[in-house]
Amino acid sequence: MSDDNILALLRAREQEGLSYLLDKYAGLMKYIVKNTGIENDEDMSECISDILFTIWKRINKYNQAKASFKTWIVIITRGCAIDYLRKYSKHSNVISFDDINEIPVSDNSYLNGLENNLLYLLQELSPPDNHIFYKRFVLGESVTEIAKDIGITQENVYKRISRGKEKLKDLMKREGYRYA
Amino acid sequence: MHKNRYLDEFTENILESDFSIEAVMKTEILDKTYKKIKKNKWAYLKSIAAACILLVVLSAFIPDSPVNALCKRIFSFIPGVGIVQNSDGVSQIKAVLNEPVKVLNGDEFVEIKTAYITDNTLRLSIKTNVGAVDAEGIEDPVEFKRFFAGETAPTLYLVGVNGKTKSSHSVWSGPSFETRVYSIDVIFNLDEESIINEVYKFEMAGFNKLIEITMSSVNSGTDPESVSNVAVIDNIMVFANISRGNGILEVLLSSVAPEEYNDIRFHLFDHEAQLFNNGIKVIDEDGMIYMPDEKLRENNNGNIGSLYFNIPDKVKGLKLVVPQILYNKRNYENGIKISMPKIEHEKKINKKLDLPGSNIIIETASVVPVGDPLLPDGFKEFDCLRIDAGAVVGDNKREMVLRVIPRVEVPDGSFGYNSTSQSSYAELWGSDQKGYSITSFDGLTSTKKILINFDVEYAMTGPWIINLK
The missing domain is CATH 2.60.40 (Immunoglobulin-like)
Structure with missing residues (x-):
């Protein structure tokens, strides 16, 4: 089913839409959630359920002018996974969005921030380093994985991520976004 | 501005088909959602709320009372329903x-x-x-x-x-x-x-x-004065829908109150039953007492607002006795900000809790170290935040504090405070209206500032007797 049709179902408050959404994006959600550090099946299903519930609640806040539906889902997924981890996992050696602690990541501030500003800023991170930045912070992939995938050294990945963060900081400054 | 869509381009190139999830998990996820x-x-x-047919008003409406004003604002009366x-x-x-x-x-x-x-x-x-x-x-x-x-x-x-x-x-x-x-x-x-x-x-x-x-x-706009079969207990209105037959009296209780009252209930949970001697009951004209049949409630899939009594149909003059009502009030907006106390150092707070009608003083905060005998099981392996509080009995002598549960928030690094994963424990307060809570939460040892909001559990004691016709 197309994103437009799923979106229409969800906006019409048809729960069937969640089922189609899951059919299409469950695997991607699982990939992101797993990258965020949630491994066991029970937590995984609870977290993805949180994601669906968040999408259900916030569907009317989705703005096509800011991002594609898929991007919005990916961002919600990552945000919910981080929130889940913060809420339920006391001991985790996960590297997350916290690494860029200028970006608020918890519950409302994270999602509200995304819907208001941050999503725009992430959209604007330009090549060549944006791809690596997205893989790291949007999909939650490890530096090792990224280095292997792209065929560069881990040090190089870190450098490019660092450049991405600097660009993001500049964009945030430009928008009057406050960061520590 | 914002014309670039690099992130969209990136996600567009992710193929969903590269990832999969088991059908069983999908079902589980949907079920949970x-x-x-x-x-x-x-x-x-x-x-x-929709309720009430056969109750008689014992506590009459008082014109211009806050409850009456509330009713006028929010209710419509449905004839016969x-x-x-x-x-x-x-x-x-x-x-x-x-x-x-x-x-x-x-x-x-x-x-x-x-x-x-x-x-x-x-x-x-x-x-x-x-x-x-x-x-x-x-x-x-x-x-x-x-x-x-x-x-x-x-x-x-x-x-x-x-x-x-x-x-x-x-x-x-x-x-x-x-x-x-x-x-x-x-x-x-x-x-x-x-x-x-x-x-x-x-x-x-x-x-x-x-x-x-x-x-x-629906005949909307009908004055509440014309509504019968409603009991008003202080600021709480109680409605009941009663049905009777085959030796069973079914009472479905519901209530409405000003917005600061949350989770109103009449049911006592086990730990509360030890504090209150009496739960809700029915008495007939001969003084025979009937207690709710919990097994019957379970069999009927009833919630805690549903009461089932085994009373022969011929028995008359039934009265519903409501010994107490329990509810919560929440202070989530004007919490108390303090710096985190050091281990075994008591920090004085002495601030009145910002709740309608509250006479609760948050007195002190301290950190109880790992393994301290004061800590209940499950908390002993953590340093825990202890908060002591007390309440002054105010004009409403029937209202008592059952306990005060903190909700701790920690700095989020940029925009203020955010809730954190935590567990709290508090025993029920006694007649001295004093007590403490124990809370463990992520990052307690490294947190310098905290914002504490509170859930307060109250009981209002009666009893109130409602004639059932």
């Missing part, structure tokens, strides 16, 4: 169910006790066992979840002149392995012609009988 939606929905619909709350955010209710309907077919049944129409939507709450009584493999957890996720549960159709319409939204819940009884909350979108109907007919897949309900239009 539907439950969350239903819970959320009922939190919303809780604000719509009860009261409907009509608060902000809830569409105008146009019609409600005339009387409960139960249709039997062999071992199967469909029962509709609540139905109302708002704008162009018909909402039903149904209790049934159709499709579950003889369902094969329902003991299998996967099949069971599939059923209650709505995948295999029977569908309800609205039968109209132009054919059958499938419900636009259904949420299944229940469930009882033992009785196979489950609930469905169903929504139908009505066209303009259907809205004016008085009678609605339904079919349920696998159930061979037609289910028919009759709706009555």
Whole structure:
């Protein structure tokens, strides 16, 4: 089913839409959630359920002018996974969005921030380093994985991520976004 | 500005087909999500109360009292049915169910006790066992979840002149392995012609009988003074819907109160039963006492607001005795900010809790170290925050604090404070109205500032006696 049709179902408050959404994006959600550090099946299903519930609640806040539906889902997924981890996992050696602690990541501030500003800023991170930045912070992939995938050294990945963060900081400054 | 869509380009290149998820997990996820939606929905619909037929008012309405003003603001009276709350955010209710309907077919049944129409939507709450009584493999957890996720549960159709319409939204819940009884909350979108109907007919897949309900239009704006069968206890209004037959008296209690009152209940949980000697009960004209039958409540899938009493039908002069009402008040906006106390150093706070009518003083905060004998099991392995509080008995001497539960927030690094994963423990307060809570939360040892909000559990003690006719 197309994103437009799923979106229409969800906006019409048809729960069937969640089922189609899951059919299409469950695997991607699982990939992101797993990258965020949630491994066991029970937590995984609870977290993805949180994601669906968040999408259900916030569907009317989705703005096509800011991002594609898929991007919005990916961002919600990552945000919910981080929130889940913060809420339920006391001991985790996960590297997350916290690494860029200028970006608020918890519950409302994270999602509200995304819907208001941050999503725009992430959209604007330009090549060549944006791809690596997205893989790291949007999909939650490890530096090792990224280095292997792209065929560069881990040090190089870190450098490019660092450049991405600097660009993001500049964009945030430009928008009057406050960061520590 | 914002014309670039690099992130969209990136996500567009991710192929969903590269990832997969097991079918069983999908079912599980959907099941959990539907439950969350239903819970959320009922939190919303809780604000719509419909109840009360046979209660007599003992505590009369006092003109111009706060409760009366509240009633005037939010209620509509439905002749022969009860009261409907009509608060902000809830569409105008146009019609409600005339009387409960139960249709039997062999071992199967469909029962509709609540139905109302708002704008162009018909909402039903149904209790049934159709499709579950003889369902094969329902003991299998996967099949069971599939059923209650709505995948295999029977569908309800609205039968109209132009054919059958499938419900636009259904949420299944229940469930009882033992009785196979489950609930469905169903929504139908009505066209303009259907809205004016008085009678609605339904079919349920696998159930061979037609289910028919009759709706009555709502007379909105009726003054609450004209409403009988409501008990007013302090600022809390209690409604009850009573039915009787086959030696069973069923009392469905509901209540409405100013917004600061949350989770109003009459049921005592085990730890509270030790503090209060009496739970809700019925007394007949000869002084015979009848206690609620909890087993019967479970068998009827009733919530804690449903009470079942074994009372012969011929017994007259019944009175419902309500010894106490329990409720919460929440202070989530004007919490207390403190710096984190050091281990074994008591920090004085002495701030009055910002709650309507509150006389609670948050006195001190301290950190109890790992392993301290004061810490209950489950908390001993953490350093814990202890908060001591006390309450001064105010004008409302019937209201007592049961305990004060903190909700700790920690700095989020940029925009203020955010909640953190935490566990709290507090024993019930006694007549001295003092107590403490123990909280463990992530990052306690590294946190320098905290914001504390509070949940306060209260009890108002009576007793109040309501004649049942």
